[in-house]
Amino acid sequence: MRPDLSICKRLRDALTDRTILISIMAANNEIGILQPTKEIGRLAKERGILFHSDATQAVGKIPLNVEDMGIDLLSLTAHKIYGPKGIGALYVRATKPRVKITAQIDGGGHERGMRSGTLNVPGIVGLGKAAELAQQEMGAEAERLIALRERLKAGLSRTD
Numbered sequence: 001m002r003p004d005l006s007i008c009k010r011l012r013d014a015l016t017d018r019t020i021l022i023s024i025m026a027a028n029n030e031i032g033i034l035q036p037t038k039e040i041g042r043l044a045k046e047r048g049i050l051f052h053s054d055a056t057q058a059v060g061k062i063p064l065n066v067e068d069m070g071i072d073l074l075s076l077t078a079h080k081i082y083g084p085k086g087i088g089a090l091y092v093r094a095t096k097p098r099v100k101i102t103a104q105i106d107g108g109g110h111e112r113g114m115r116s117g118t119l120n121v122p123g124i125v126g127l128g129k130a131a132e133l134a135q136q137e138m139g140a141e142a143e144r145l146i147a148l149r150e151r152l153k154a155g156l157s158r159t160d
Contacts (some may be wrong), residue, residue, distance in 0.1 A: 008039045015043075021050045026058035032149045034062065041070020050099060056080050056088075060134025061142055064089060073098050078123065083130030087123030 022044050024035045037053055044051035052073040055064055055090070060081040066074055077088035093099045095101025134141070 007035055007089065008043060011040060012043060015047060015049070017160050019047070019049055021052060023052040023054070026053045026055045026064070027061065029057045031152075035155040036057070037064075037069045037071070044072075045070050050097075060131065060138060061145060063138070066093070072097070073101075078130050081130045081134040084126040086111065087120055087127045 013024075022040060022132075024037070024040060026037050027034050030141040035053075043049075050072045052075070053069070053071050055074050056077050058064060059076045059078060064071075064074070067071075071091070074091040075088065079085045083089055092101055101114070103114045105116060110116050141158050
């Protein structure tokens, strides 16, 4: 399914001088709508606004490139790509612009002061392996999901 570019005009009209962040869901988990991520990223850059994408439903199903799409922050979770539950990742742009985030929990100073506590190493490894497998299977998985979406769409459109 192609992204709906009309959202960019509505988004552009909604931005103000006080807008500091645009956050979108890259792919809808219920009906598979894809947002025009690259175009939104371009708009964010033009206005000097940070751009976050919740890519949980898109990872492993469509190609994602934070540089090409102008994404400053990207969140994902392992269980949506058949990885272990309870582990996810947040990409934070390090340069051009450097995105600075604040720790939500103060403590032992782990992870450059961003979180305290012991890392879930098995979960992290599981996420990495799931991402690797999702990358390999992306083409076939995309075809399968498109077929399911079109079947649902056809069923909902039937008038018999």
